[in-house]
Amino acid sequence: MEVFSDKLDVFWNGFLGTVQMCLLAAVGALILGALVAVLRISPIPPLRAVGTAYVTVFRNVPLTVVMFFAAFALPLLGSDASFLKIPGLRDVIKPLGTDLPYFRFATIALTLYTTAFVCEALRSGIGAVPLGQAEAARSLGLSFTQNLRHVVLPQAWKLAIVPLGSVIIAMVKNSALAAAFGVIVTLMGVVDELVSQQYYDAVPVFLGVAVGFLILTIPLGLLLDMVERSQKKVATR
Numbered sequence: 501m502e503v504f505s506d507k508l509d510v511f512w513n514g515f516l517g518t519v520q521m522c523l524l525a526a527v528g529a530l531i532l533g534a535l536v537a538v539l540r541i542s543p544i545p546p547l548r549a550v551g552t553a554y555v556t557v558f559r560n561v562p563l564t565v566v567m568f569f570a571a572f573a574l575p576l577l578g579s580d581a582s583f584l585k586i587p588g589l590r591d592v593i594k595p596l597g598t599d600l601p602y603f604r605f606a607t608i609a610l611t612l613y614t615t616a617f618v619c620e621a622l623r624s625g626i627g628a629v630p631l632g633q634a635e636a637a638r639s640l641g642l643s644f645t646q647n648l649r650h651v652v653l654p655q656a657w658k659l660a661i662v663p664l665g666s667v668i669i670a671m672v673k674n675s676a677l678a679a680a681f682g683v684i685v686t687l688m689g690v691v692d693e694l695v696s697q698q699y700y701d702a703v704p705v706f707l708g709v710a711v712g713f714l715i716l717t718i719p720l721g722l723l724l725d726m727v728e729r730s731q732k733k734v735a736t737r
Contacts, residue, residue, distance in 0.1 A: 503700045504708060510690055515712045517685035520593045521607050522672050522716070524584075528611035529671065530664075533618025534653070540623055543644060551619070558616035563609070563674050570609035571602060571681040581605055595685050603685060606678035610671060617667045625660025626652055662731070665724040672716050687712045 504511070539551030558566070574581060581604035590596040595603035629652050637651040679688030687709045694700040 503694060503704050507694055507698075507700070510693060511687075511708050511712065513685060514687045514690040514709075515715075517595060517603070517683075517689070518672070518675055518687045518712070518716070520595065521603065521610065521675055521678065521683075521686060522668075524593065524607050525610040525614060525671060525675070526668055528607075529614035529618045529667075532611065532615040533622055536615060536619040537622040537626065538648060540619060541626060555616045555619055558613055559620070563613045563677055564680070566613045567606060567609045567677055567681050570605040570612075574605055574608075575601075581608055584608075595683075600682070602678075602682040606675075606681060606683045610675060610678070613674070614667060614671045617670070618664060621660050621663035621667050622656055624663060625656035625658070628659045629655045662724055662728050665720060665727070669717050669720050669724075672720075673713065676713070 536551050536554055539547045540555065542548050542551070580601040582601075584590075584596055584604045584607065586596070633651055633655075634647055637647045642650065675686060676688040678686050679692060683689055684693055690709055691702070691705055694705045695702045
């Protein structure tokens, strides 16, 4: 177990890298998921078809395949995902500015994959908004966009908090796949560095990685339980 005292900095760097990747992917997936959800309920058939196609593809393709295409197809297309090197942000999230782009590729893959599930969680929230409110907004002369912006989406976000939280927890766990594509600055990347390269015993290393993921996911789960209980109390009043 001396690996924890000898290599605590390696575990910390991996933990921090996972947090950074998940924050970026969560923000991206929430924004893109909202856009795709709007497409899914659009009154324009071609837009609905685009939204449906996106969700169908990414919900039914394994994340491993999405990661593979991001890591190997994007370079073939001449992209190193440098558009993620946002000034200021890359100073805070160091892996964004590195010459090895696999952190950026993995973040893109995780974002695109999670977007489909965010879309469906948000769409369930939209479906839970009382139909009469949308009809009342239309009777007041609000357009489809205004109706979504001022009436439907604000309520849908609140109603979809618990499903969205579950999606984010799943995304945190899915980030472990990034290590298989050369992203060493994550919790699972710690395994490659300490077990494969420095020959530490695998059991304590995996135990440390598991603890790191539990530190990330258990507080989120407890927070979701609190939100769900508070929503039930409000609903029963």
